[in-house]
Structure formats: C-alpha cells, structure tokens
Amino acid sequence: MEEEEIQEAVVEADSEEGDKMADQNTNLCIRCGKQRVVVKTEKEYVNSSLVYTTITSCPDDTCQGFVNVMLDKEKLLREKIVENHEREKLIREKRMRRGRIRRKLLENNHSIK
C-alpha cells in the first residue's frame, strides 16, 4: 500500500519535469497551436549576468496580430491588478496605523483614569 503511494509521487514529479522541458523546446502559438518561429534573440544584462531572450512569433501574421492584442489586454489587466493590490495595501496600512493610534489613545485614557 505504502509503496504504491511513493511510486505515484515519483511519476508525478517526472511528468512535471517533462512539461518544463516541453515548454523550453517547443514554443507553440497560444492561439492556433502552430510552432512559433524565432524572430530575434536579444541579449541583455540582468543583475550582471547575460540573459538571452528569444522573441518568437506565430508564422501566421494575422494570428500573431490577434495574439498581440490578447497579450496587450492581459498585460493591462495584470497592471490593473497590481495597481489595485498596491492601493489595497496602502489602505490597509493606513487603517493599521489609525488603529494603532486609536489603541494608544485608549491606553492613555486608561492611564489617566
């Protein structure tokens, strides 16, 4: 019984690795599933280490156009989420600060009484 569980876990780990490998080797278009072609490779330094960024595009120009729109929308959405998150964080911090002050005031009132 126990042995079976271990085997299952190993299989799961293997398949996860396989997915990662597939991601690196094959870059398929998210819209039509065609193999994407490398447009250019960019070199840039990130934290003083050289990083290669491969820009790929769908072989179908029309499809790539749709994908660009999709990615732009996603990017905007993500930016909005981050924006909202930052705003919420600020509001929460303000509330916390206010709460602390109120508690301090209460403490002071108690000590006066």
Ligand SMILES: [Zn+2]
């Ligand atoms: Zn495509």
